[in-house]
Amino acid sequence: MRVFQIEGEWGIDNLRLAERPAPEAGPGQVLIRMKAASLNARDLIVPERGYGRATGELPLIPVSDGVGEVVAIGEGVTRAAVGDRVCPSYFQNWVAGEPSPAAFSSGLGGPRDGVMAELVCLSEQGVCRVPEHLTDAEAATLPCAGLTAWSAISTYGRLAPGDRVLVQGTGGVALFALAFAKLRGAHVTVISSSDEKLARVRAMGADETINYTTTEDWAKASRPITADRGGFDHIVELGGEKTLPLSLKAIRPGGTISLIGVLSGLKLEASLGLVVTRQVRLQGVTVGHREGFEAMLAAISQHGLRPVVGESFAFEELRDALEHLRRGGGFGKTVIRF
Template sequence: MRVMQIQDDWGLGNLRLAERAQPQPGPGQVLLRMRAASLNYRDLVVPERGYGSFTGTLPLIPVSDGVGEVVEVGAGVRRVAPGDRVCPCFFQGWISGDPELGRMTGSLGGPLDGAMAEFMCLSEQGVVKIPSCLSDLEAATLPCAALTAWSALVTHGRVGPGERVLVQGSGGVALFALAFARIAGAHVTVISSSDEKIERLRALGADATINYTRTPEWSKTAREITGGRGFDHIVELGGEKTLPQSLRCIRAGGTLSMIGVLSGSLLAVPLGLIVTRQVRLQGITVGHRDGFEAMLRALEQHRPAITVDRVFEFTALREALAYLRSGVQFGKICIRHPD
């Protein structure tokens, strides 16, 4: 089978098209013919061995998120059957319950081989069935970005009707956060870098928007949107440069879901704003299979728009990653696998 893999040494320059033997399912395993994949920011980090020993070893098949069709099952498989469309779970060993190191080290696309292969062989416990209302490309966007947003707002945040939510940007996690907050009945403010993106965000249901390029000190404007009270929940994707402003517009007792570090990973914030106002700073790293299946039920019920910005062919992975690095996308970047 054909794969895209990082070989010989780390770095995007060592990403190559290669051949591997097609895997065969053993007891409790399923064989998937992959149909599509989608990119996340971590897919830029993995080729540079950015997670240290947790990145895995070479050769490594990158990219965590994808969708495939079950073509063969091993002995004892009950969860899925040939012909089912399924998504591999980002964390293969985190089925339910609280996060534990052992449950969070088996992630696809590093250290485990990822979705850039014609076939994947996985435990039946590590896949979820996809409803028919979702296309292959839409389904491929779900395992990391969508579940991260769901975990932040629903599993941990428990956002409800009338609450005020602020979302940063227009990437995959941000757009899913906008969709899930709206499903929950919240009022959603989104900050973005361009008026063109803001227009599209409003079309997707954003109640209020701020262009942070024109308003660099956006926290004051954002707080005014809440009548001075502050936001109940902020989906924090920027990190180093945005967290200080998020702390200035979160309400007392509010929750900051710490997800991304797109503007830097160092922490330099006034800690008094967290302590004296009892702000909850909640780290979010994707989520478990039970959460994924709950999210799928919500998607099937409410059918929010899933925005795919651009689709690349299987062998154009390096070009797709360069496009991701540019930051110009609105929504998800997908990869179409060969038939």
């Protein structure tokens, strides 16, 4: 079968199309013929061994997110049947409850082989059926970006109707966060550097928008939006180094900042006194567990939600797709067609 793998040495230049023997489903396993995959920011980090030893070993098949059809099942399998359309869970060993080292070491696309293969064999505990109304491209976007946003908004955020939420940017996680927050009846503000993208998120339901290039102090600019409560109830923090100091100014006393991304840098120069004196909850979010994934899928099915899909590329064009992702500027998830 055809696969893409990083081989020989780490580096994007060593990501190559290759052949591997087709796997077979053993006891408790399902064999999936992949139909589509989608890219996340981590897929640019993994080829460079950006997570150190936690990235995995070579050769490594990259990319965590995808959807496929079950074509064979092993003895004792009850969670899936031949013909089912399923997504692999991002963390294969995290079914529910609190995270653990074993759970965090079971991520697909690094350290475990990912989905850029024509056939993928996984434990039945690591797959979930997807809503029927979604296309393959839409379903492929869910395991990482979708579940990360769901974990922030629903699992840990516990939003209530009328809560004020701020979402940073218009990337994959941000667009999911907007959709899930509106689903829970929240008032959502989105910040972005693009007026064109802000217009698109307003059409998707954003209540307020701020362009952070023309209004650099968006924390100050947002005060009229949250004047009745002294700040946002919840902020989906995707920037990191440059945005977290402003998030600490914009969050209300007792509010929650879901720290998901570090797109602007890893170092922190902020007043930690704001965390203590305002009793701010700073919650790190790393995707989530299968139980949360299934809850998210049920909500998507119930409400007929559709992920935003951007550019799509053929299987053989993975390198081109990664370069497109690196350039940025797109809107919606980048998808690979099998």
